[in-house]
Amino acid sequence: MRPLTEEESKTVFTKLANYIGKNLVHLIDRQDEPHCFRLQKDRVFYVSESSMRLAISVARPNLVSLGTCFGKFTKSGKFKLHITALDYLAQYAKYKVWIKPNGEMPFLYGNHVLKAHLGRITEDTPEHQGVVVYSMNDTPLGFGVTARSTVDTRKLDPTAIIVFHQADVGEYLRDEETLF
Amino acid sequence: MDVSDILAAHEAKQKAVLVEKDIPLEVDSGFLTVTDLNTIDAESYEADLEEHLISTARDGVQTLIASLFSLPTTSSPDGPLAQLPPPTTQLPRAKPLPKPKPPTKWEQFAKAKGIQNKRRDKKVWDEEKQEWVNRWGWKGANKDKEVQWLTEVPANADVDYDPAKAARDERKARVVKNEKQHRANLARAEASSSSSDRKRDIDRTLAVTRTSTASLGKFDRKLEGEKPLKGVKRKFEPTEISASQEKSQNLAILSKLGKGPMTKKSEKSSQSSGGEVLNVRKAIRTVSKGKGSAALARGGSTKGKKGKR
Structure with a gap:
């Protein structure tokens, strides 16, 4: 377990900023309890300072997980967000997409969001913007990237893809072994 | 006829041109520089700083321009040109002084023995030719023995003794000896320079050479x-x-x-639709029916104007 280097921090922050924008400050500068980012076996954990200090005494091979896993670094140095980060993303998300009840199950099985399933979308969402996907009763289901801007979605046919799937809560079951 | 006001006006004009200071200003017209060595007048400085600075600067520029007009001029198509004198101000040198060279073996010896070094001229006087010739080099005096038409041969000389060749060999041997001594001096100077520098240089060179093979040194024979x-x-x-x-x-x-700098993705998205409501790329595509902005400009249609960028 070690803190992120400056280069790694930049990668993680740019990825997070794609979803929550300026609200990223609230993750770093928390009012309640100081939190920090830690890297353990190429996974990035967001953990409170007190639990981080407890985890220091655990040997590196024995430490499986701590705090909240935000994602992992690929071998080529890119950062991939995991579904476990959804709690924080949903809390601070800048752009949101709500899907109709008939679209929930297809999304939870890992499919993209189609226009037919689109309930609501934040106004003036740009193209290729990270968005958090909610069900109609405001339960966060996952996150993805918009295929078109809000203005462009109007003209599309119902089978067109609106949001590219990146992660959904179905992964808790599907990728149980590798997720944490 | 009353000329007093004309005189007063002339005097006022002169006053504006003349600059009087306790210590006269130092002008270096070569660098177009004026130095004011007078102490700062605290009263006027406190009263109005800007005014004080401007008046000090004005005095300096006035003196400089007056000195420029007193310089000799040459006429040119663009008007008279003043010849600037060489600058008098000494500027500090930009680079540090070169380090003294380590003494050669001869210099060490001469110093120990108290020998004063006499610099020999390159030219020597030739009595026969009645002119100055080079001591060495082209038509050098050191080659006299090789080119003279009559040579004294020692009594015990061999049958095939060639006096010209013998003199030449002797001269060439002196050159070789001198080169050898020069190299030895260089090596001695190198050895006396700081050893840590040399070690670092060698280590760095060695590290570079070890990885400078096709396999980056992986399959090299290890010593x-x-x-x-x-x-x-x-x-x-x-x-x-x-x-x-x-x-x-x-x-x-x-x-x-x-x-x-923005990442590629964010740049693209902000360019296309982030900052403005209108997605310009899409608008061009729609209006030109997928032919692009160039086709749109060529067509010169009325509604194409706005989409062109």
């Missing part, structure tokens, strides 16, 4: 006792730095991210 190359060691922050310190570091990175 006995050769140590493996050391790479750059990664260094990380300690795990338990205080949260406040880490927070400030992270916030610094975050502020840098906001200011720094």
Whole structure:
């Protein structure tokens, strides 16, 4: 377990900023309890300072997980967000997409969001913007990237893809072994 | 006829041109510089700083321009040109002084014996030719023995003794000896320079050469006792730095991210639709029916104007 280097921090922050924008400050500068980012076996954990200090005494091979896993670094140095980060993303998300009840199950099985399933979308969402996907009763289901801007979605046919799937809560079951 | 006001006006004009100071201003017209060595008048300085600075500067420029007009001029198509004299101000040198060269063996010896070094002229007087000739080199005096038409031969000389060749060989041997001594002097100077510098240079060169093969040195034959190359060691922050310190570091990175050059993706999205309501790329595509902005400009249609960029 070690803190992120400056280069790694930049990668993680740019990825997070794609979803929550300026609200990223609230993750770093928390009012309640100081939190920090830690890297353990190429996974990035967001953990409170007190639990981080407890985890220091655990040997590196024995430490499986701590705090909240935000994602992992690929071998080529890119950062991939995991579904476990959804709690924080949903809390601070800048752009949101709500899907109709008939679209929930297809999304939870890992499919993209189609226009037919689109309930609501934040106004003036740009193209290729990270968005958090909610069900109609405001339960966060996952996150993805918009295929078109809000203005462009109007003209599309119902089978067109609106949001590219990146992660959904179905992964808790599907990728149980590798997720944490 | 009353000329008093004309005189007063003339005097006022002169007053504006003349600059009177306790210590006269130093003018270096070569550098177009004026130096004012007078002490600052505290009263006027306190009263109005701007006014004081402007008046001091005006006096200096007035003196400089007056000195320029007193310089000799030449006429040119663009008007008279003043010839600037060579500058008098000494400027400090830009580079540090060169380090003294380490003494040669002869210089050491001469110093120990108290021998004064006499510089020999390159030219010597030739009595026969009645002119100055080179001591060495082209038509040098040191080659006299090789070119003279009559040579005294020692009594015990061989049958095939060639006096010209013998003199030449002797001269060439002196050149070789001198070169050898020069090399020895250089080597001695190198050895006396700081050894840590030399060691570092050698180590660096060795490290470069060891990785300069096609396999980056992987399949080279190892010498006995050769140590493996050391790479750059990664260094990380300690795990338990205080949260406040880490927070400030992270916030610094975050502020840098906001200011720094945008990533390709964010740049593209902000260009296409981030900043403005109209997606220009899409608008061009729609209006030109997929032919692009160039086709749109060529067509010169009325509604195409706005989409052109």
